[in-house]
Amino acid sequence: MKKSDELVDVVDGVAVVPVGSPPLRRIRPWPLGAALAIAAGAAVLLLAGTQWLNEPAVQAWRTVCLAITVQALPFLLLGTALSGAINAFVPADLFTKVLPKRPALAVPVAGVAGAVLPGCECASVPVANSLIRRGVTPAAAFAFLLSAPAVNPVVLTATAVAFPGNPAMVAARLLASLAAAAVMGWLWLWLGKEEWLRPALRHRHTGHEHGRSRWNEFRLGFQHDFLHAGGFLVLGAMAAATFNVAVPRSVLDAFSGSPWISVLFLAGLAVLLAVCSEADAFVAASLSGFSPTARLAFIVVGPMVDLKLIALQAGTFGRAFAWRFSTATTVVAVTASALIGGALL
Amino acid sequence: MKRPVQALLLTLTGTGLLHTALFTDIYLRYVKAGLRPVLIASGAVLLLLGLAAAALGDGQRHTAHDDHEHGHDHAATPRVAWLLFLPAISLLCYAPPALGAYTAARSNTKPVAVQKGFAALPATSPLPLTLTDFTKRVQQDRSRAIRNRIVQLTGFVTPAEDDDGFYLTRIIFTCCAADSQTVKIRVHGTEAPPANTWLAVTGTWHPQGALGTRTAPAALDVKDTRPIAQPVNAYTDDLPLTPS
Numbered sequence: 001m002k003k004s005d006e007l008v009d010v011v012d013g014v015a016v017v018p019v020g021s022p023p024l025r026r027i028r029p030w031p032l033g034a035a036l037a038i039a040a041g042a043a044v045l046l047l048a049g050t051q052w053l054n055e056p057a058v059q060a061w062r063t064v065c066l067a068i069t070v071q072a073l074p075f076l077l078l079g080t081a082l083s084g085a086i087n088a089f090v091p092a093d094l095f096t097k098v099l100p101k102r103p104a105l106a107v108p109v110a111g112v113a114g115a116v117l118p119g120c121e122c123a124s125v126p127v128a129n130s131l132i133r134r135g136v137t138p139a140a141a142f143a144f145l146l147s148a149p150a151v152n153p154v155v156l157t158a159t160a161v162a163f164p165g166n167p168a169m170v171a172a173r174l175l176a177s178l179a180a181a182a183v184m185g186w187l188w189l190w191l192g193k194e195e196w197l198r199p200a201l202r203h204r205h206t207g208h209e210h211g212r213s214r215w216n217e218f219r220l221g222f223q224h225d226f227l228h229a230g231g232f233l234v235l236g237a238m239a240a241a242t243f244n245v246a247v248p249r250s251v252l253d254a255f256s257g258s259p260w261i262s263v264l265f266l267a268g269l270a271v272l273l274a275v276c277s278e279a280d281a282f283v284a285a286s287l288s289g290f291s292p293t294a295r296l297a298f299i300v301v302g303p304m305v306d307l308k309l310i311a312l313q314a315g316t317f318g319r320a321f322a323w324r325f326s327t328a329t330t331v332v333a334v335t336a337s338a339l340i341g342g343a344l345l
Numbered sequence: 346m347k348r349p350v351q352a353l354l355l356t357l358t359g360t361g362l363l364h365t366a367l368f369t370d371i372y373l374r375y376v377k378a379g380l381r382p383v384l385i386a387s388g389a390v391l392l393l394l395g396l397a398a399a400a401l402g403d404g405q406r407h408t409a410h411d412d413h414e415h416g417h418d419h420a421a422t423p424r425v426a427w428l429l430f431l432p433a434i435s436l437l438c439y440a441p442p443a444l445g446a447y448t449a450a451r452s453n454t455k456p457v458a459v460q461k462g463f464a465a466l467p468a469t470s471p472l473p474l475t476l477t478d479f480t481k482r483v484q485q486d487r488s489r490a491i492r493n494r495i496v497q498l499t500g501f502v503t504p505a506e507d508d509d510g511f512y513l514t515r516i517i518f519t520c521c522a523a524d525s526q527t528v529k530i531r532v533h534g535t536e537a538p539p540a541n542t543w544l545a546v547t548g549t550w551h552p553q554g555a556l557g558t559r560t561a562p563a564a565l566d567v568k569d570t571r572p573i574a575q576p577v578n579a580y581t582d583d584l585p586l587t588p589s
Contacts, residue, residue, distance in 0.1 A: 053439075056447035057447060059441050059442060059447070060444055060445075060447050060448050062435065062441035063374065063375065063442065063443065063444055064444075064522050064523050065432075066432055066435055066436070066440075066441060067376060067522035067523055068521060068523050069432045070362070070365070070372065070375045070376055070384070070432070070521070071375065071376045071380065071520060071523075073358075073384075073387055074380070074383040074384060074386070074387040077387050077390060077391070158519075216401075219394070219397060219401075223351065223398060226355075226391075226394075227346070227351060227354065227355070227429065230358075230429045231424075231425035231426035231427065232425055234428040234429055234431060234432060235425060235428055240523065241523070252453075273523065273524075275520070275523055275524045276520045276521065276523070276524070278519075278520055279518075279519040279520030279521070279523075280524070282519040282520075282524060282526075283519075283524045283526075286526050
């Protein structure tokens with residue numbers, strides 16, 4: 001039954017999507033294939049030597065890639081544990097009782113509720129996933145997903161430290177992030193289609209089942225979600241490290257002249273660099289050649305859309321969802337930061 | 346991914362995190378020091394999870410029928426999870442070094458914060474200073490206290506574009522190596538050692554422009570250079586922890 005959705009997120013784009021649901025447990029040939037590929041890779045490595053791994057550029061890439069992974073792993077674990085706990089221990093109707101009945105009202109409430117999840121963006125993807133599985137309307141869960149990494153106290157404090165004597169930047173970040181998250185929630189209510197989400201998310205019947213040990217269920221769910229999201233995290237970290245090493249910082253100032261181009265440029269840079277939301281304010285502060293509005297766009301877009309988040313979302317919610325959602329979020333977040341930055345900064 | 350492989354992957358990742366954060370200082374090459382307790386906790390959790398997965402397996406004796414009825418099959422992990430082996434093995438056996446001259450040569454110098462008042466400089470000579478403090482003294486201190494003082498700076502070597510000297514460099518980050526920033530001081534009057542060599546350089550300010558204003562370059566006329574061991578706190582612009 002569930003075999004269909006794990007085959008969808010094959011990395012290399014040659015996914016074989018099975019039609020229908022095969023009634024029998026299929027024999028999966030890929031562990032053997034992967035073992036052969038790894039053995040072949042090791043053989044090539046031994047034959048060609050490991051010298052290329054020590055080229056300065058490759059070393060810098062490996063360092064940045066490992067740094068993103070290592071720094072995100074604890075937050076991913078936290079998010080996975082929270083999501084597993086929500087699945088196994090929280091009664092199914094709790095969220096539907098707490099949130100307003102009307103989805104249009106639930107969206108801003110969920111956006112503001114994002115302030116309670118301290119940490120980076122990697123934690124919020126699994127939590128939003130488990131909220132949807134628990135019956136929260138997807139629009140509200142997405143508002144939470146987008147606002148949580150940007151409006152929590154840890155990140156706002158870091159922003160205040162990075163921009164000393166400039167409280168308007170903190171206020172602008174808070175407002176622009178909340179506004180973009182709420183608009184994205186409403187946009188989903190208006191235009192979103194459930195069939196973009198992975199099949200597993202559409203029928204919401206997971207969570208605790210009678211007759212099974214809650215702890216065991218928690219452990220297995222935790223293990224599954226962590227391995228799943230962790231793989232996509234590594235994929236995203238590889239992509240982000242590639243841009244981090246390939247794009248030298250010294251070319252950046254070439255784009256700081258025109259106000260409109262610089263807003264778009266820094267928004268795009270936030271997507272490519274995938275800096276953690278606790279640190280992005282410091283990077284933004286160092287981009288001193290750019291206008292305050294452009295720097296605001298950098299710290300508003302960064303926690304909502306970046307390469308590792310796109311990879312995580314593609315793994316969690318499905319690829320059809322991830323590219324539509326990320327594109328729309330980028331547009332909305334840039335607009336929100338341009339409007340609020342223009343008014344406040 | 347089969348259950349034993351999942352257990353192995355979780356155990357390896359957990360061991361890798363514990364190896365970098367608990368038993369060695371390798372984690373400092375990648376993330377800030379404050380993340381250490383969280384990394385150790387994560388490593389322990391992953392290790393326990395892997396051991397539990399190896400010991401308990403599925404934890405239930407359900408039939409094939411049960412397996413199909415159950416709505417969420419946790420046995421099925423997508424093959425993208427294989428990628429997690431890369432950081433796990435890299436952490437355990439083949440940890441890449443801290444960022445160095447390659448990154449520094451391609452980045453701008455981090456802008457130095459504006460400081461209002463400057464305390465009097467201590468009388469010791471040579472005077473140990475961080476690269477940031479030296480830049481501030483040269484470009485912002487109106488009292489020009491740094492003039493004619495012999496200072497000692499530490500950092501690693503980044504080759505300069507031309508042949509005269511090199512850049513003494515520190516790479517700083519806030520959260521992890523992905524948000525690194527570079528502080529550079531130009532060193533004049535010596536042959537450039539190989540890139541990434543850690544040095545303690547003593548010398549005086551390289552007179553050019555007006556001292557105490559932005560026109561003064563953060564540059565040093567070298568008197569003496571001495572190789573030092575890479576400090577533990579390599580990703581900061583602090584004075585070295587080891588006695589120099």
